[in-house]
Amino acid sequence: MSPIGILGIKLGMTQIFNEKGDCIPVTILKAGPCTITKINNLTDTYRQIQIGYDYIDPQKISKSMIGYFNKIKTPCFRYLKEYKIIKEESNKFQVGQIVTIKSFQIGDLLDISGISIGKGFSGYQKRHNFSRGPMSHGSKNHRQPGSIGAGTTPGRVFPGKRMAGRMGSNKTTIKNLKIIDLNLEENIIVIKGSVPGKKGNILYLRS
Missing domain, CATH: 3.30.160.810 (Double Stranded RNA Binding Domain)
Incomplete structure (x- = not known):
């Protein structure tokens, strides 16, 4: 070898x-x-x-x-x-x-x-295997991210938060x-x- x-x-x-x-x-x-x-x-x-x-x-x-x-x-x-x-x-x-x-x-x-x-710009479910919300009974949260952090403290989103974005095209x-x-x-x-x-x-x- x-x-x-x-x-x-x-x-x-x-x-x-x-x-x-x-x-x-x-x-x-x-x-x-x-x-x-x-x-x-x-x-x-x-x-x-x-x-x-x-x-x-x-x-x-x-x-x-x-x-x-x-x-x-x-x-x-x-x-x-x-x-x-x-x-x-x-x-x-x-x-x-x-x-x-x-x-x-x-x-x-x-x-x-x-x-x-x-794969281009991909959403939460495809990119990070997030669970979706209910699809009926008046639910308005189907494929949304939900909460992305606390409010007044710290008053920002921490770096590295798993969100929608470019997927693939990485060295593997x-x-x-x-x-x-x-x-x-x-x-x-x-x-x-x-x-x-x-x-x-x-x-x-x-x-």
Whole structure:
């Protein structure tokens, strides 16, 4: 198992059937190949390894990023990600090395991070699972918040009060997702269950 992770994108979801005939919901990911772009010394015991994913036309990025990639003498990448590992494990990596899904095996457990799907401005019931009020007998409190604080003292609403607002579009990590299948030629990983984000979302995979 590789001490560093890999980047990929979400292709979509489907379902497969195992040998017992059980239906398993799975997510299809395209992970890698990634290129190690930089290795830095953080301390005497730790190293910082940066990987790049998804080649991009230099005309589509800023001049400062073009200068950065020219300095480290690598192609231009759309995404960069840094990992912190111990010094002994960093000896097996070098700048320009290609990282693929060959380090993964069927049955391994992965932690996958990404930006969750944005739900827009949502109310109390959807965002915080609040209970609604009565829906009949003259009730005028159906989906309202109710009291949001005391009156004269303190005379304000405390920060962090659970109220309606923007929901989703946050960095989310789902742990211990099992690898069901691998396609090394196409860099495809089949994961049991769902992963954060929508189709085409960038994901960070780590064992």
